[in-house]
Amino acid sequence: MNLRERKKQRTRDALLRAALELFATRGYEETTVDDIAAAVDVSQRTFFRYFAGKEETAFYVTRLAETQVVEAVRARPPGEAPLEALRRALLESWDTINETIEEIVPVDLHMRVYRVIESTPALLAAHLRRATELEEELARIIAEREGLDVDADPRPRIVVALFGGVIRVTERLWSAGDDLSLEGMRQLTATYLDQVGPALAGNWRTGQSP
Amino acid sequence: MNLRERKKQRTRDALLRAALELFATRGYEETTVDDIAAAVDVSQRTFFRYFAGKEETAFYVTRLAETQVVEAVRARPPGEAPLEALRRALLESWDTINETIEEIVPVDLHMRVYRVIESTPALLAAHLRRATELEEELARIIAEREGLDVDADPRPRIVVALFGGVIRVTERLWSAGDDLSLEGMRQLTATYLDQVGPALAGNWRTGQSP
DNA sequence: GAGGCTAATGACAGTCACTGACAATTGACA
DNA sequence: TGTCAATTGTCAGTGACTGTCATTAGCCTC
Secondary structure, three states: OOHHHHHHHHHHHHHHHHHHHHHHHHOOOOOOHHHHHHHHOOOHHHHHHHOOOHHHHHHHHHHHHHHHHHHHHHOOOOOOOHHHHHHHHHHHOHHHHHHHHHHHOOHHHHHHHHHHHHHOHHHHHHHHHHHHHHHHHHHHHHHHHOOOOOOOOOHHHHHHHHHHHHHHHHHHHHHHOOOOOHHHHHHHHHHHHHOHHHHHOOOOOOOOOO | OOHHHHHHHHHHHHHHHHHHHHHHHHOOOOOOHHHHHHHHOOOHHHHHHHOOOHHHHHHHHHHHHHHHHHHHHHOOOOOOOHHHHHHHHHHHOHHHHHHHHHHHOOHHHHHHHHHHHHHOHHHHHHHHHHHHHHHHHHHHHHHHHOOOOOOOOOHHHHHHHHHHHHHHHHHHHHHHOOOOOHHHHHHHHHHHHHOHHHHHOOOOOOOOOO
16 A cells, blocks of 8 residues: 555545534534634645545445345345344344454444434434335345345335334334444344334234243 | 415425426536526525525425325224334325325426436435434334334334335335326335235245235 | 505615636646 | 547535524513
8 A cells, every 4th residue: 555545545534423423412513624624734725635525424334234144144044034144144143244344443433323313313314215215235145145136026025125124113112212322223133123013913912022 | 365375385385396397307406506506596594594495395296295105004903903003194195295295296206306306315315314313203103003112112114114124215216217297106016015915925935026 | 535554566785505616736657 | 739529627606504693572560
């Protein structure tokens, strides 16, 4: 790696860290791109040469985590039922995700940024759009596993939509609660995924759920 | 209603119609607020006194339709299983929605705007965020029907997430296809909701689906 | 029905995200 | 070392929005 390349990398990292730190402390809307650029002592124009927009910095870490989940799903044995494969892939890639995050920023910072995403309307909207793109990708993977045509058979997209829906519910709940650990989120996710079966049973009134 | 009120109503309607017409023909990003204001011959500032932002005009009609669905769910007999209540409420409010839309703009225009929403990243993101707010409301209604606490029992949010997920999948498919009628969309929605059961069965390989 | 009150509007200036263009700088490599 | 190309800064401009203030126009009372 060149001096030139190393310098670029350092600038990119510095911009990312400065942005996330500012978002976590001051809030997303309250942070201007000029603030971020000033914190790293580069021009605003330079910021936009590294990131397509303010938003991109907020999702940088999330993007890495998502990639891992997709890979984990791809690696699942073909015998598993679709929903089970998704469930296991997600829960088992948790530790790897943890490490990946730590390479970029402290996990704690990422968790705080995550809450900012959930509580900032503009970011939440972007997050949901990104999530549907991910779901499309997962649906294609599932369809391939099962030897189906995604555009002809509704089932792959439906399972993935259900899966994605449950994930989003847990994300919301987690970000609204006060346990901001990765492990707490994992627990919540596992619990909710276990509730899918019961939730779809016709009658809920026979016996309570945990 | 006095002259003043009538004038305001006319301005609001004119702005809304001009905006939707422009979005449908020229595209959302290609339409500036100045364009909309100029089409109605008012100042840009006046536009912002009637609508919180450009986005709001794009979702004005959708908002009305959503309100109807919520009411329809509220009106469902308490005996029905949750998912069934949601399904029936949606499919049965279709005609009412059609009428409501027609009171504001031609249904055809609304359908074209709808496609613009689905194909414009910024609008799609906003749409998804609005959808999750709707889901939260529905989850509360379902929980109340079943005499449950939304925050203690995961099931209401899970069914609604599943339901919402299926709706979004059909919205996407419909907007990507070439049948832009309301009836076509209704059909697609019904078909997909019918596939929920089969999609959750463990093994998909025994027998094909329609 | 004239005049005062208040709500609606327009005009203007300013902020913030983002983009294009051009010139200055700086590392790479012969 | 000198040339070439990549990186950066500066400047100007657009588009969504917001605050402010003066002007206009329905409304209501005397």
